[in-house]
Amino acid sequence: MKKVLVAYSSRTGKTETMANYIAEGLRIGGCEVEVKKISAIEDSDSIAGYDGYVFGCPTYHKDMTGGMKQFLFMAQMANLVGKIGGAFGSHTHSGESAPMIYDTMMHVFKMDVTDLGPLNLTEAMVGEQDGVKACQDYGKAIGEKLS
Numbered sequence: 001m002k003k004v005l006v007a008y009s010s011r012t013g014k015t016e017t018m019a020n021y022i023a024e025g026l027r028i029g030g031c032e033v034e035v036k037k038i039s040a041i042e043d044s045d046s047i048a049g050y051d052g053y054v055f056g057c058p059t060y061h062k063d064m065t066g067g068m069k070q071f072l073f074m075a076q077m078a079n080l081v082g083k084i085g086g087a088f089g090s091h092t093h094s095g096e097s098a099p100m101i102y103d104t105m106m107h108v109f110k111m112d113v114t115d116l117g118p119l120n121l122t123e124a125m126v127g128e129q130d131g132v133k134a135c136q137d138y139g140k141a142i143g144e145k146l147s
């Protein structure tokens with residue numbers, strides 16, 4: 001069974017909700033999933049060893065959070081070259097974080113990112129049925145890419 005790490009930052013719970021629905025989709029796709037807040041991940045050894053990675057962060061002030069920036073430096077040390085990946089985040093209007101994480105995974109970490117691109121939902125969508133389905137489908141697609 002392929003193992004996937006879903007690691008996220010979330011201030012008010014929207015991106016966390018996305019993380020849990022993405023994990024559901026991955027599990028439906030036959031993966032074993034660990035969902036972790038980035039604040040609970042202490043070193044690069046805790047990031048290494050998974051088959052796939054999905055990282056999520058909300059957008060604040062047109063940027064990702066400081067915690068996510070630090071986490072990505074740690075992830076770089078885990079050498080994720082060739083690993084399957086995706087990125088997600090909740091926002092209200094501009095949504096810079098998820099595309100920035102996705103770009104870092106693709107261009108810096110040289111990961112095999114999903115063709116779907118980043119999953120960037122408005123917070124209004126996160127609680128809607130369409131939003132739930134979008135998250136589950138994103139997880140399922142990454143699960144299929146892994147299998």
Ligand SMILES: Cc1cc2nc3c(=O)[nH]c(=O)nc-3n(C[C@H](O)[C@H](O)[C@H](O)COP(=O)(O)O)c2cc1C
Pocket residue numbers: 009010011012013014015016057058059060061062063090091092093094095096122123
């Ligand atoms: C002070 C502040 C600044 C924000 N800046 C942005 C922004 O630049 N772009 C955007 O799309 N959303 C912005 N948002 C909205 C958040 O991204 C949105 O509420 C998101 O759903 C929060 O996700 P979380 O619950 O996972 O923390 C901002 C919200 C706050 C409170």
